[in-house]
Amino acid sequence: MEISNGDFLLLRDYVNQRTGLFFEDKKKYLFDMRVDKRVKEVSCDTASEYYRILKFGLRVGELDNLVNLLTTNETYFFRNLPQLQTFSDEVLPELIRHKNDTHKEFNIWSAGCSTGEEPYTLAMLVRDKLKDLQNWNIQILATDIDREALEECRKGIYGSRSIKDVPPQYLMTHFTYSNGFFMVKPEVRRMVNFGYLNLIDKIKMTTFRDMDIIFCRNVLIYFDLDSARQVVNGFYDSLKPGGYIFLGHSESMSRLSAAFKLVRLKNGTVYVKE
Ligand SMILES: C[S@@+](CC[C@H](N)C(=O)[O-])C[C@H]1O[C@@H](n2cnc3c(N)ncnc32)[C@H](O)[C@@H]1O
Structure with missing residues (x-):
């Protein structure tokens, strides 16, 4: 599901404010895909409904679930x-x-x-x-x-x-x-x-x-x-x-x-x- 620009901005800024992670506009596609996974998992009809769940803490641990999907975990032993x-x-x-x-x-x-x-x-x-x-x-x-x-x-x-x-x-x-x-x-x-x-x-x-x-x-x-x-x-x-x-x-x-x-x-x- 493609997220509307308005919902993207709301969700992107919310994530940024809570975690420091920032998704530039050109990363919207990636962001949308990951958010969409959670939208489906929690059986929301729209991204704005999902945003409300996050913002008002309507589902315990939901921000953690989203963050687990949004982080980049690339690492290996003896890096650099x-x-x-x-x-x-x-x-x-x-x-x-x-x-x-x-x-x-x-x-x-x-x-x-x-x-x-x-x-x-x-x-x-x-x-x-x-x-x-x-x-x-x-x-x-x-x-x-x-x-x-x-x-x-x-x-x-x-x-x-x-x-x-x-x-x-x-x-x-x-x-x-x-x-x-x-x-x-x-x-x-x-x-x-x-x-x-x-x-x-x-x-x-x-x-x-x-x-x-x-x-x-x-x-x-x-x-x-x-x-x-x-x-x-x-x-x-x-x-x-x-x-x-x-x-x-x-x-x-x-x-x-x-x-x-x-x-x-x-x-x-x-x-x-x-
Ligand atoms: C690319 S990995 C880096 C791993 C390791 N430091 C390395 O260089 O190989 C980035 C890590 O930063 C974590 N991270 C992102 N935002 C964070 C935050 N607000 N607080 C703590 N860790 C965060 C991610 O979950 C991810 O595991």
Whole structure:
């Protein structure tokens, strides 16, 4: 069903206001298809009837159902290897050097973790870097707005597409293989805590504090500018002074915030809270 322009604008703006996600006019066809799926599932006759269900909360969890369809969940293990080398060969050693014997702890946050490949990759890299892991208290937090994606995270089972860029030694060490699927080993899974978070929720964002490193890659490209700015300001408050933030390779802070310093390292760049 093609949605009228008026209903498209109502629904598009409602989704934007609640999630930060923004669908340009040229994405109307894609948006319509996904909304139409929900319109049919909840047995509405029209898109405007569906809009009323959302707006007045007439069906519990309906916004979540729609969001699960509207998010782009593209991700895979070891995505953007040079950036991960920056993390593991330059940023992590620097962080480790600054921790003394009584404070052997750090917090990493994968914000917009999708189905979990990113935070598990970070856990694998941390394991390999810290030979005395048992002496450390490492929190890897992974959050997303998509509840179905979070279910996949918790299962920790992946198909061949997800593992296509995993270096062979990591595949051998950190996965078990069965019936065409790759399962992340329990010791890696135990390092990551998953949770629901809508990054646009200012109040919930204030509960994320004392982060040493934030990864928010390939998330803000789907937001409008104001929402992206709001999220980045939230990250600023979540980070410790000197903390690091990694954005996706096509993303930049230039229009979002002047509060971070862009630092060029051997393998890539990272933003630092001064
Ligand atoms: C393309 S994936 C990025 C996954 C991973 N960071 C990577 O780079 O491989 C974008 C993720 O952002 C999530 N997302 C979109 N809007 C969000 C919001 N308002 N709050 C939290 N997560 C959101 C989506 O559900 C999706 O899983």
